[in-house]
Amino acid sequence: MPNATNRMLRTAAARADFLESGRSGAAGVPDIVAASWERSQAAGVDHSQPCTDFSDEIDSGSLLMRCARPVLRQLGTDVGDTPMVIALTDSRARVIQRIDTSGAVGRLLDRVNFAPGFRYSEDSMGTNGVGTVFEAGQPISVVGPEHFAENLQTFACTGAPIIDPVTRRIEGVLDISTLSTGWSPLMHTLVKAAAKDIARNLLLDRSQSQQAIFDTYIQIDAKAGRQAVLAFGDSVFMANAAAQALFSSAEQQLLRDHAIFMMGRRDKASDTIALPDDRLVTLRGTRIVVGSEVAGLVVIAEIASAPRFGLPGDFDEHVLPQIAIAGHSSSRVVGDLTRQQHQSVAVGSTPAWVRACEQVRQVLTENQPAVVIGESGSGKFTLVAEIFHDAFPDARSVSIDACQIVDEGDTDVDLDTMLAGQAGPTLFIIRNIDQASTEGAEQISNILRALAEHEEPTWCVATLSDSSLDSDLPFQMLLSHFEVAITVPPLRLRTDDLPQIVASVLRQIAPERRVRLSPAAMRVVSRYSWPRNVTQLTEALQHALRQRPVGEIQEQDLPGYCQTTVSHNLTPLEQAERDAIVAALREFDGNRVAAAAHLGMARSSLYRKLRTYGITA
Numbered sequence: 001m002p003n004a005t006n007r008m009l010r011t012a013a014a015r016a017d018f019l020e021s022g023r024s025g026a027a028g029v030p031d032i033v034a035a036s037w038e039r040s041q042a043a044g045v046d047h048s049q050p051c052t053d054f055s056d057e058i059d060s061g062s063l064l065m066r067c068a069r070p071v072l073r074q075l076g077t078d079v080g081d082t083p084m085v086i087a088l089t090d091s092r093a094r095v096i097q098r099i100d101t102s103g104a105v106g107r108l109l110d111r112v113n114f115a116p117g118f119r120y121s122e123d124s125m126g127t128n129g130v131g132t133v134f135e136a137g138q139p140i141s142v143v144g145p146e147h148f149a150e151n152l153q154t155f156a157c158t159g160a161p162i163i164d165p166v167t168r169r170i171e172g173v174l175d176i177s178t179l180s181t182g183w184s185p186l187m188h189t190l191v192k193a194a195a196k197d198i199a200r201n202l203l204l205d206r207s208q209s210q211q212a213i214f215d216t217y218i219q220i221d222a223k224a225g226r227q228a229v230l231a232f233g234d235s236v237f238m239a240n241a242a243a244q245a246l247f248s249s250a251e252q253q254l255l256r257d258h259a260i261f262m263m264g265r266r267d268k269a270s271d272t273i274a275l276p277d278d279r280l281v282t283l284r285g286t287r288i289v290v291g292s293e294v295a296g297l298v299v300i301a302e303i304a305s306a307p308r309f310g311l312p313g314d315f316d317e318h319v320l321p322q323i324a325i326a327g328h329s330s331s332r333v334v335g336d337l338t339r340q341q342h343q344s345v346a347v348g349s350t351p352a353w354v355r356a357c358e359q360v361r362q363v364l365t366e367n368q369p370a371v372v373i374g375e376s377g378s379g380k381f382t383l384v385a386e387i388f389h390d391a392f393p394d395a396r397s398v399s400i401d402a403c404q405i406v407d408e409g410d411t412d413v414d415l416d417t418m419l420a421g422q423a424g425p426t427l428f429i430i431r432n433i434d435q436a437s438t439e440g441a442e443q444i445s446n447i448l449r450a451l452a453e454h455e456e457p458t459w460c461v462a463t464l465s466d467s468s469l470d471s472d473l474p475f476q477m478l479l480s481h482f483e484v485a486i487t488v489p490p491l492r493l494r495t496d497d498l499p500q501i502v503a504s505v506l507r508q509i510a511p512e513r514r515v516r517l518s519p520a521a522m523r524v525v526s527r528y529s530w531p532r533n534v535t536q537l538t539e540a541l542q543h544a545l546r547q548r549p550v551g552e553i554q555e556q557d558l559p560g561y562c563q564t565t566v567s568h569n570l571t572p573l574e575q576a577e578r579d580a581i582v583a584a585l586r587e588f589d590g591n592r593v594a595a596a597a598h599l600g601m602a603r604s605s606l607y608r609k610l611r612t613y614g615i616t617a
């Protein structure tokens, strides 16, 4: 029997002994491997079903990626047709790039989640050619049964650390993986040399880039007079006095994020960006190119316009619905609201949504106290207020947030003031009654009783989250006050309505700008599950508008988390499965282990499904 086969057999037997009886079973196995098995076991890695986590926030423009790119390209050419996969990880053992010289090896590695976004640390996947390199701080080959996990037994992985020559930190690992039968000690030499090349590039890039950015910044600042000048690079950020006076540190961070986005673009180095306070800032940039890569950007930033519309929460004619908000300081009742011309938010053709709209219209017409149930941010409040003002244009509405009702003596909601100020038909919307404390629920009960006896025409609707229904929270005592329950569907079940909803949100957050989504961006929006519903969609579109204040929003302008990997429209069965996973994650506060147990699913299957459905919650 050849030596290599013999060695593998012995290691396989030692691994079985180790799993049964601990370190004594690992006799004859190299110390570095035996120590790693022990660490894997101590970390609680399940050798029969290890599980890793996934994140889709990979920075393709990072310094490491930039320095590794030419080396990986060369390595790919050097190994030619040898069936293997070359992988680069970041400093958190997350695979950030993979080059397959063999589709078959690539497919096999997909099945064990050795793919971009997945973490291969030792405490998640056990002994392997990435995580163990981080632990040992040196190159290592892990061949066949030397892997701790069952599903990695057929592979051989050779990894070498990429050590930053300046900081001496491990910035990542370069790994070559193949089938254990095709492993050769030559791979060790190859990987070590390539990792060193990447480290050398780190040093060169840093010093050349920093010098080039600095030189350009000095030149532009000297000519800029009193204008704001900022310089951005991987580990460089400079702002002159004018820039520091003009932008807060949070705004500077935003400009930096946008500059990094601009660095990745090939078309133009100038752009306009909206700050959170809606000032429009024009950035005129100069790209700093080192070698064939963009290493930094120096920009002159000018305010193009002052804020053009109110802050979120402000009551103004652009903000729907037209209602008074019970704020922190008082429950204001605002009268004399004139109705503006606008598109209704109650649009949509999804049957569950149409049904909810009809029911809301009916309870308001017949003045029946109702609870509207649905996921947070699904638009319960907006829908009720909108339909109410549509049906009763001269009436007013008051919103009371149940969280703000504390107790009798210390309350934000002053019922007497509210009712005394009521000079006409009024809708009271009590939001999130499921969030009420015991004292709050008693207070709300008093309010509901008082409203029922009030002489003026009064409507009363409460909203609550469907996940609270089965609980024994204090709000349960309030349900007897309501005659009808209406359910609002979550956004992910309203995919047909999404184009209208997106248009409506864009009109609301950028009323004076003609922005729309490109077809590809709309596809991204349609595939994502939106666990926080319209609230989250609004945040995502605000983010996209900051990236691209005018014109057509592209898919890369949307936040990374909603770029799903789902490449087809989901079948009803898949939608049901995705919804069950989202619900379980919500129930267990994003705890994937608990969610998998609840769903009766292996953790690895859950991770695969998360990737398939693009669920990042």
Ligand SMILES: Nc1ncnc2c1ncn2[C@@H]1O[C@H](COP(=O)(O)OP(=O)(O)OP(=O)(O)O)[C@@H](O)[C@H]1O
Residues within 6 Å of the ligand: 320, 344, 345, 346, 374, 375, 376, 377, 378, 379, 380, 381, 382, 383, 431, 432, 463, 465, 501, 504, 505, 508, 534, 535, 538
């Ligand atoms: N059709 C729509 N068009 C534009 N914006 C909308 C639409 N529906 C809801 N919104 C916006 O989405 C956000 C969430 O809506 P809303 O507050 O009505 O949801 P909710 O279900 O009552 O939320 P919560 O459970 O958190 O109280 C709000 O900012 C609202 O302005």
